[in-house]
Amino acid sequence: MSIASAPLPSGRQFAVLWGLERTFGGMTSAMLRRSRTFAQSTGAPVDILTFDARDDYDRIVSDLRADGRLDPLLRVRNLWDELTDAPARPGPPAGTKAAALDGFAPLPAGGRTSLRRAADGTLLQLDRRRPDGTLAISDRRDTRVPGELGGRSIVLCDAAGVPVFGFTRARPFYHWWLDTVLGDEDAFLVVDSKAAAGALLEYRSPRATRIHVLHNSHLDGESRPWAPLKPTRIDVLPRLDDLDAVVVLSERQRDDLAVLLGRSDAVHVVPNAAALPTPSPPEPRDPLRGVLLGSLIDRKRVDDAIRAVALARESGADVRLDVYGEGPLRPELEALVAELGVAGPVVLHGFRPDALDEFRRASFFLLTSRSEGFPLVLTEGMSRGCIPISYDIPYGPADIIEDGRSGFLVPPADVPALSDRIAAIARGVPDGMREQAARQASAFSDEAVLERWRTVLERARERHLRPVPSFTAEIRDSRFVRRRDSFAVSADFRLRGVDVSPDQVSAAVTLRGPDAVVLRAVGGVRRTLRHGIWRAAVQFPQGAAAWLPEDMPLTRELELRIQGGLVRLPLHD
Numbered sequence: 001m002s003i004a005s006a007p008l009p010s011g012r013q014f015a016v017l018w019g020l021e022r023t024f025g026g027m028t029s030a031m032l033r034r035s036r037t038f039a040q041s042t043g044a045p046v047d048i049l050t051f052d053a054r055d056d057y058d059r060i061v062s063d064l065r066a067d068g069r070l071d072p073l074l075r076v077r078n079l080w081d082e083l084t085d086a087p088a089r090p091g092p093p094a095g096t097k098a099a100a101l102d103g104f105a106p107l108p109a110g111g112r113t114s115l116r117r118a119a120d121g122t123l124l125q126l127d128r129r130r131p132d133g134t135l136a137i138s139d140r141r142d143t144r145v146p147g148e149l150g151g152r153s154i155v156l157c158d159a160a161g162v163p164v165f166g167f168t169r170a171r172p173f174y175h176w177w178l179d180t181v182l183g184d185e186d187a188f189l190v191v192d193s194k195a196a197a198g199a200l201l202e203y204r205s206p207r208a209t210r211i212h213v214l215h216n217s218h219l220d221g222e223s224r225p226w227a228p229l230k231p232t233r234i235d236v237l238p239r240l241d242d243l244d245a246v247v248v249l250s251e252r253q254r255d256d257l258a259v260l261l262g263r264s265d266a267v268h269v270v271p272n273a274a275a276l277p278t279p280s281p282p283e284p285r286d287p288l289r290g291v292l293l294g295s296l297i298d299r300k301r302v303d304d305a306i307r308a309v310a311l312a313r314e315s316g317a318d319v320r321l322d323v324y325g326e327g328p329l330r331p332e333l334e335a336l337v338a339e340l341g342v343a344g345p346v347v348l349h350g351f352r353p354d355a356l357d358e359f360r361r362a363s364f365f366l367l368t369s370r371s372e373g374f375p376l377v378l379t380e381g382m383s384r385g386c387i388p389i390s391y392d393i394p395y396g397p398a399d400i401i402e403d404g405r406s407g408f409l410v411p412p413a414d415v416p417a418l419s420d421r422i423a424a425i426a427r428g429v430p431d432g433m434r435e436q437a438a439r440q441a442s443a444f445s446d447e448a449v450l451e452r453w454r455t456v457l458e459r460a461r462e463r464h465l466r467p468v469p470s471f472t473a474e475i476r477d478s479r480f481v482r483r484r485d486s487f488a489v490s491a492d493f494r495l496r497g498v499d500v501s502p503d504q505v506s507a508a509v510t511l512r513g514p515d516a517v518v519l520r521a522v523g524g525v526r527r528t529l530r531h532g533i534w535r536a537a538v539q540f541p542q543g544a545a546a547w548l549p550e551d552m553p554l555t556r557e558l559e560l561r562i563q564g565g566l567v568r569l570p571l572h573d
Helices: 026-042 057-066 079-085 170-182 194-201 237-242 251-261 302-314 330-340 355-360 376-382 415-427 433-444 446-464
Strands: 012-016 046-050 074-078 113-117 123-129 135-140 153-157 163-167 187-191 208-213 245-248 267-269 286-293 320-324 346-350 362-367 387-391 408-410 472-482 487-496 506-512 518-527 534-539 555-562 565-571
Touching: 012 026, 026 046, 026 074, 026 376, 026 446, 046 170, 057 074, 074 079, 079 123, 079 135, 079 170, 163 170, 170 194, 187 194, 187 446, 194 208, 208 446, 237 251, 237 506, 237 518, 245 251, 245 446, 251 267, 251 518, 267 446, 286 302, 286 355, 286 376, 286 415, 302 320, 302 330, 302 346, 302 415, 320 355, 330 346, 355 362, 355 376, 362 376, 362 415, 376 387, 376 433, 387 415, 387 433, 408 415, 433 446, 472 555, 472 565, 487 506, 487 555, 487 565, 506 534
Parallel strands: 012 046, 012 187, 046 074, 187 208, 208 245, 245 267, 286 320, 286 362, 320 346, 362 387, 387 408
Antiparallel strands: 113 123, 123 135, 135 153, 153 163, 472 487, 487 534, 506 518, 506 555, 518 534, 555 565
16 A cells, blocks of 8 residues: 555644754654655645744754755744744734733844843743844743743734734634634644643634644553653643544553543554665674664663663673663763773764664664653664563553564563563574564554554544534532542532433543542433432542542542533532
8 A cells, every 4th residue: 555545634734743853752753754654645745833932943944854854745834933924913813912012021132032031040031033123022921020930921013023912821822823824724733742732722723623642651650550640741631532632652551541531532542653664685783782762861761771781791791782862861871881881882872863774783772761652763673673672661662562572571670680681682582583573563654554543533523523512510419439449429410501311411520639640530421300400420440549548639520521512610529
């Protein structure tokens, strides 16, 4: 099957993330690959929308095109660049507030972008000017008390730099820009980054179908499924039903989300497509050489990989490790290499765009992350016959590696076990393992993944086009019952504004505790014997009570949904 022969549903395609850098990890790589495949399928460009304010997007785009990472079919569009180039016109759009102009106090001219910061480095104001020096946008973030973060004034100016209208919150500002980008065309917005997901959660347009991709674990820690959400996910994930679709990268993560937040027909599983190699003659492979590709950040635990190689060498295995990636922990990792006496056998090469080629020449590669979503590096390495040795973390490795047949899984953070496996690989790779690894990786080709995306886009559009009835609800009574290993919540309520049957109403209850503890479950709705009174009954999964201590304070919220209409109501004893 060729990509061109299987078009996606009609509509413009957009990828949405907060910002684009010259060096980036798996999330951005997956987004670029998916967007290129979408563009090839539809025959139309895919626009990558970014929201960060920086002066060097032209150079970033040029560099990424020069080394082949940014396909000609992909266009990068930045909010600040586009609104700087197009002066604001009279006639304030929806979401603007006259009060925003009260906080207008532009900075002195000083280049394209001027910044004002607090003593601790917190950004308090950002002004963007045009090449002729006139002010285009002023974003002030300390309108309540000068010098202290609080209150927002985002003001747009005409061609002469005169203020025209403004916003007192960032999200309406972002939504207005999205409206101007979409115009009157139907569109799919595929949101990749956590920051951008928050901005898009409240965005409503009859033209825009919104899809959020979770590229990493939703859990704060390595235990599953009972764990707090990551603080960066706390605003979006309990409201995942508000989106037209949510894509996770593995079956295991979908099932864990269902336990913690309730099963939803908005959640789909689509793995990332891998950069599979074109057939070529095999290269000589060093049986003692390993590689690690990843950013030098805490989540990747590159220090565990270095310690494991050092232990393997102490045991007599003459193994080596080449690390390809850049990040803030590089000085610490270089110091660790020196401390362990493995300078030479372990080399930190920094970022290299051609690092994938090293999988053809190395014997094994390591994945030591704390968490992942669907680590592209696994399929990229396995497809080239390199043997993966990975921590068995949430999520991804166990969905890709068949332990002992196409690679190896070891317990998370168990450096001695990792070292033992490295030493064993140095003694020899089991027969057929390289071939099995390559066969397993072939399931993640562009064509196979595109088929799954087509289904997601079709179902997301159907969900987006559901009727949105307007209705209200009034809570009459609620009860919270704690059992030995779970919870039950029921609520009596009145519905107003709609005439529906119980099977048309869905209910869910969300429990929130401190420290990003969130638990949500879906239940049923029925009419009671009392006239006009409905009852929602929600049973939480077994194990919920064991996870949440009895003395933990919990707030409760009832969610009632009729088609695309929704109300949320607090519950009290």
